[in-house]
Amino acid sequence: MTAHAYALADGNTIPAIGLGTYGLNDQSGVDAIVSAIHDGYRLIDTAYNYGNEEVVAEAIRRADVDRSDLFVTTKLPGRHHGVDETLASFEQSRKRLDLDWVDLYLIHWPNPKRDRYVDSWRSMIKLKERGVVRSIGVSNFTPPMLDRLFAETGLMPVVNQVELHPYFPQAELRAYHAEHAIRTESWSPLAKRTELLAEPAIVEIAERRGATPAQVVLAWHLALGAVPIPKSADAARRRENLDVFDLELEAGEVEAISGLERGRLWGADPDMHEEM
Numbered sequence: 330m331t332a333h334a335y336a337l338a339d340g341n342t343i344p345a346i347g348l349g350t351y352g353l354n355d356q357s358g359v360d361a362i363v364s365a366i367h368d369g370y371r372l373i374d375t376a377y378n379y380g381n382e383e384v385v386a387e388a389i390r391r392a393d394v395d396r397s398d399l400f401v402t403t404k405l406p407g408r409h410h411g412v413d414e415t416l417a418s419f420e421q422s423r424k425r426l427d428l429d430w431v432d433l434y435l436i437h438w439p440n441p442k443r444d445r446y447v448d449s450w451r452s453m454i455k456l457k458e459r460g461v462v463r464s465i466g467v468s469n470f471t472p473p474m475l476d477r478l479f480a481e482t483g484l485m486p487v488v489n490q491v492e493l494h495p496y497f498p499q500a501e502l503r504a505y506h507a508e509h510a511i512r513t514e515s516w517s518p519l520a521k522r523t524e525l526l527a528e529p530a531i532v533e534i535a536e537r538r539g540a541t542p543a544q545v546v547l548a549w550h551l552a553l554g555a556v557p558i559p560k561s562a563d564a565a566r567r568r569e570n571l572d573v574f575d576l577e578l579e580a581g582e583v584e585a586i587s588g589l590e591r592g593r594l595w596g597a598d599p600d601m602h603e604e605m
């Protein structure tokens with residue numbers, strides 16, 4: 330059986346799969362996240378920019394599970410890059426989340442033209458030292474950006490959350506992560522339910538294994554050692570997405586799925602895309 334959690338380089342533990350929450354808002358969002366937690370999701374992925382940190386907070390209160398059993402991630406928006414701005418932004422996120430600590434805090438996008446992500450990283454190191462953040466990482470960073478963080482601060486992120494799905498398997502970036510003890514987290518792991526789930530290569534494996542196409546794609550992420558964070562507003566699909574640990578793909582199946590590579594879903598090249 331595939332591991333249900335991984336050790337991070339800083340000694341903390343991250344669940345092997347999580348719940349994406351982009352678009353889970355209002356009361357229906359609260360209900361969805363509560364039911365996800367009751368069904369066994371432990372990693373909840375939000376961001377300042379999703380505008381739903383209070384929705385996540387309400388769901389955590391209502392789910393009534395031990396706080397230390399949950400792994401809550403939020404992210405610093407581009408417009409708050411900078412030493413003081415990062416500390417202030419984090420405090421707003423923490424208050425909205427109504428938490429004593431956040432398990433994983435990520436720089437959402439590097440915004441290289443602004444060039445202030447190293448300042449933010451220094452503040453994130455301070456937040457970790459203060460204990461209000463357990464693990465610090467980044468999202469959408471390239472190897473040269475990661476090298477720079479390490480060269481200027483002496484500390485590597487323990488997670489890089491990046492676009493990753495069978496259309497964009499990111500082999501080179503994952504190899505870099507493996508060399509530097511960075512855990513890969515996969516955003517849009519189902520490629521936002523485009524035609525991916527109807528790809529013959531995936532449907533064929535699903536039929537042979539008695540699984541759904543989404544389960545096959547999520548098992549592929551697990552086989553790569555990446556942490557997928559699928560989002561679903563539907564309870565049955567959320568349960569389906571969590572029920573993947575018994576589906577261990579063979580090397581040939583992993584290879585066939587990786588063979589669907591064709592590129593990014595949209596223009597989210599971190600060297601070019603600036604998101605505030």
Ligand SMILES: NC(=O)C1=CN([C@@H]2O[C@H](COP(=O)(O)OP(=O)(O)OC[C@H]3O[C@@H](n4cnc5c(N)ncnc54)[C@H](OP(=O)(O)O)[C@@H]3O)[C@@H](O)[C@H]2O)C=CC1
Pocket residue numbers: 348349350351352374375437468469490491515516517518519520521522526543544558559560561562563566567569570
């Ligand atoms: N760091 C970053 O820059 C980014 C981070 N993210 C994070 O990643 C998360 C996931 O990415 P997201 O873009 O939402 O895309 P996903 O790849 O998770 O796809 C979500 C879509 O797939 C559908 N879906 C979910 N499960 C199934 C299933 N079992 N069968 C069929 N369809 C299914 C959902 O529909 P339905 O809801 O109707 O089930 C929804 O339309 C986000 O919510 C966010 O937390 C996303 C983008 C960028």
Ligand SMILES: O=C(O)C(=O)[C@@H](O)[C@H](O)C(=O)CO
Pocket residue numbers: 351376604
């Ligand atoms: O969802 C996120 O975390 C983002 O960073 C957004 O860029 C998101 O992918 C989006 O808005 C896509 O249109």
